[in-house]
Amino acid sequence: MMTSEADVQAKVYRLSMAHPGDLSALAELLATGELAAQEIVAVIGKTEGNGGVNDFTRGYFTDRLMHLLSGYLNETPEALARKLPCILSGGTEGVLSPHYTVLCRSAAKAGTSESNPALAIGAACSVDMPFDLVGTRDHAVMVAQTVRAAMADAGLTDPGDLHFVQVKVPCLTSGRIADLRAAGRAVPAPNAAVSMARARAAGALGVALATGEITEAQLDDAAFLADFDLYSTCASISSGVEVLCNEVIVLGMSAAWSGPLRIAHRAMEDAIDLPSVQGVFQDLGFGPGAQVCAAERARLKAIFVKCEPDQSGQIHGARHTMLNDTDIDPQRHIRGAVGGLVAGVAGETRIFVSGGAEHQGPYGGGLIAVIAEAGDPQTEGAVA
Incomplete structure (x- = not known):
């Protein structure tokens, strides 16, 4: 481009x-x-x-x-x-x-003459996803191809320049599952809930394949929702019935783009990883205080977070009850908890916090990415 x-x-x-x-x-x-x-x-x-x-x-x-x-x-x-x-x-x-x-x-x-890398944006959509491939290795390969197309759309050639890859993937419904069975085709998940999780896993590992974080040899159906040593550090995957294809948005840094906007990201080790949350703001030149001060909040343009209830049932050695609550879905628990943590640091509540972080960041954790206008060059961290 x-x-x-x-x-x-x-x-x-x-x-x-x-x-x-x-x-x-x-x-x-x-x-x-x-x-x-x-x-x-x-x-x-x-x-x-x-x-x-x-x-x-x-x-x-x-x-x-x-x-x-x-x-x-x-x-x-x-x-x-x-x-x-x-x-x-x-x-x-x-x-x-x-x-x-x-x-x-x-x-x-x-008259633009900037030489510093700036925020770069790219997007791509795949062809419609065959429902018998949703949440499979073939699905991940299709996502990887679409990520590469989105990178080309942004003019990004080095996966190391990526900071956030947002993907929306389709999932199965009870009706779609019934249609597959009636047609004698493979059914990759027994129900819609499992399909959403497997689709997110396929999306995340597809991103990891495109960025070189995993190899094709490591990409196997049996690894989905099982081998959590395989993950992407910059992927955020959502799944829903409202899409039929794989939609991909890539955000990175490029010297071929100009303007004041910058992006930085960090992996979150767990749901209360405050140092990583504070660190990503500091990478963008915000002060070291507990909360972004009111005078600097206008610089904030977007905050994206992925999170997941730790499947071990513990955080820092203490038991949590998110996985066993039959009244409130675990993903609703984790969005509220991590959303509050990040909002407390940002001083801002318009935050994209998405649950279901399978293979997206460290196991039991996730990631945070922030877009902001450039800060003081003497304090801004290296985010290129």
């Missing part, structure tokens, strides 16, 4: 929503000309659904988004949905606030 140094720059808009179909903030940006629809590469958001198989808030938002953009892009909503990733995670437990982040790229301003 890149043709010369610093010929493009990223723009990021984090917008609040009053309900799962509220696109009024984006509509105003488009109507006033602050943002051109042609600049939008992808959308990542948090809706106030349950995050489960039957979380239809995600599909509702996507449908509303595609209808809004179709009026500007002269394409049908159905056509746009097949090429513009809209990756949503349901569940805004605790202090988390419903919002969506619009990722854009535009021509660099005239």
Whole structure:
């Protein structure tokens, strides 16, 4: 995609929503000309659904988004949905606030002469996923191919420049499982819940394959949800019934991009890994205080987190009850807990916190990535 140094720059808009179909903030940006629809590469958001198989808030938002953009892009909503990733995670437990982040790229301003790497954005969608391959090795290979396409879209050639890879993968439903059985085809998961987990595993290991964190020889169906020594340090995977293909968004740093935006990420060793959370903000030049001060919060443009209840049932040697609670799903517990931890450091509640971190970061942990405007060059860490 890149043709010369610093010929493009990223723009990021984090917008609040009053309900799962509220696109009024984006509509105003488009109507006033602050943002051109042609600049939008992808959308990542948090809706106030349950995050489960039957979380239809995600599909509702996507449908509303595609209808809004179709009026500007002269394409049908159905056509746009097949090429513009809209990756949503349901569940805004605790202090988390419903919002969506619009990722854009535009021509660099005239006279740009920056040499520092800046935020780079790329996206790609695969062909529709055959349901008998969802959550399998073949699924992971397809994700890896789509990640490479998204990297090419961003002009990124070195996987080491990646900081966050967001993927949305399809899953099976009871109806899809019944159709597979009726057709005599393989059924890769016994139910929808297991299918969502296996699909996330396939997505994560597909990212790891594309980045070189694992080899094709290590990619085996038997490793899914079993060998947690295999993982990606920059993958965030969501699964849902509202998508039929694999949608991929890559965020990295590149000298071929200009502008003030930077991204950094760190792995989280567990759900209360405060040093890693504080560290990623410090990497971006925020002060060492317990919470980002009010004067600096305007620099924050997006915060993305992946987390998982530790399957051992313990955190730092003490028992947790998330896995045994039949009233509240474990993923809702962990989103609320980790969301509160990160919000306390950021001083901000519009945070994308997604559960289901199988093979995404260390076992029982996850990852955090932050986009911010460049800070003081004397204090900003190396994030290239």
